[in-house]
Amino acid sequence: MIGRRGFLALAALSTVSACSIGDDAVTVRLGSGRVGGLSHTFARLLADAAAEAGTVRIDPVITAGSCTNLDLLGRGEIDAALALSDSARESRTRALAIGRLHECxxxxxxxxxxxxxxxxxxxxxxxxxxxxxxxxxxxxxxxxxxxxxxxxxxxxxxxxxxxxxxxxxxxxxxxxxxxxxxxxxxxxxxxxxxxxxxxxxxxxxxxxxxxxxxxxxxxxxxxxxxxxxxxxxxxPNLLLAKPDLAHSAVSAITELLLQRADGLAPTRTVGFQFLNRRWLVGTDAIPIHPASVDVYRAWHG
CATH class of the missing domain: 3.40.190.10 (Periplasmic binding protein-like II)
Structure with missing residues (x-):
């Protein structure tokens, strides 16, 4: 098995040219999962959408999955993470939710x-x-x-x-x-x-x-x-952020989830459920990041 730190060296590159991203855009290292898995595929699609929007830069990081992501997030080696909600609730890592995504x-x-x-x-x-x-x-x-x-x-x-x-x-x-x-x-x-x-x-x-x-x-x-x-x-799978991640980056990612939901679902799956935008806020016991709250309120009142 590749060591946890070894996974960080395998950050996946977006297929969309980074030149479309503004020079002042924050780079977010996103812990995803194994290549070919649903979480890693979602992270790649989100990175591509971010590159097209030019508001934030997302670097997907290949990992073993939720528990590894939470560990890396707690150590500050990544800035955001995909994690199953039961794993997130049991973890000692302090994290805030950007949104609820697909069902595992x-x-x-x-x-x-x-x-x-x-x-x-x-x-x-x-x-x-x-x-x-x-x-x-x-x-x-x-x-x-x-x-x-x-x-x-x-x-x-x-x-x-x-x-x-x-x-x-x-x-x-x-x-x-x-x-x-x-x-x-x-x-x-x-x-x-x-x-x-x-x-x-x-x-x-x-x-x-x-x-x-x-x-x-x-x-x-x-x-x-x-x-x-x-x-x-x-x-449920959650998209989490470290509490001190720049509000501008969290806002940009939240906007992507709302604006580009249809393009973030791998076509091979029928189990992707975040397409209903109201479910994004269903993060259970994990509090939602204040920057995401502001975006959701702007969209939904």
Missing amino acids: YLHLAVPAESPIHRVEDLRGARVDLGALGSGAEISAERVVRAAGLDPTADLQVSHRQLSDAVSALYAGEVDAIMWGAGVPTPGPDIPRRLRLIDLGGLVTVMRERFEFDYHRVTIPADSYPGSPAVSTVGV
């Missing part, structure tokens, strides 16, 4: 012919719960605990990035894998080789046990061609 859909997959049909059936199984440093790692462990299982005692747990986890499942090295992403997630061969397990029945237990507003959401039928609809757990 938790997926639990097993081989198509596996005898596993419920989370409870995982007892004694080899289960990959997502990459270390990702927000899905926290959410996935909570799913397991909500089903009455102790990850340390009842499962043989591993942590891989998704492509490696899928390969391990195909090779018979693990019995199940869990990840969080948009829908559809590219890579896993669903339903021909893999089958999704319904997680929706655990949402109420998760809400009560972890005192967090997890959502019951549906992966629609044929999201993975030929696959039936499956209910699962949804976790």
Whole structure:
């Protein structure tokens, strides 16, 4: 695994020429996620929109995901971060929200012919719960605990990035894998080789046990061609900023979310939900940055 500091050297370059950005524009280092993932794709699209607008410069930073982003934000090595809201609430990093973005859909997959049909059936199984440093790692462990299982005692747990986890499942090295992403997630061969397990029945237990507003959401039928609809757990993704980030930069980013929402959704996903602009302010326990509040009030009164 690449070290956390190593990720900072892999900042992704916008595909839009930086010459369109004003000389006085603030540069914002945005912790995103792994290349190919929904968060990193969103960060790249936001960077492109910022370059076109010329009001702020955004440098996406490749990371392992939410928990790594929050750690980097707390150390001042990035200026803004994408993070799942349950990870953000549990983190000691002080951050302010710019807005609520897309919903992260938790997926639990097993081989198509596996005898596993419920989370409870995982007892004694080899289960990959997502990459270390990702927000899905926290959410996935909570799913397991909500089903009455102790990850340390009842499962043989591993942590891989998704492509490696899928390969391990195909090779018979693990019995199940869990990840969080948009829908559809590219890579896993669903339903021909893999089958999704319904997680929706655990949402109420998760809400009560972890005192967090997890959502019951549906992966629609044929999201993975030929696959039936499956209910699962949804976790909002937040765009966060360090408290001392320049108000001009926060205002500019907030305006981009409002003005260019349609261009910030990867076309392959159906799980992107921030297109409803009213949901941007639904940041739960994370306070909204004052500069963003001013922009939202100007838009909505």
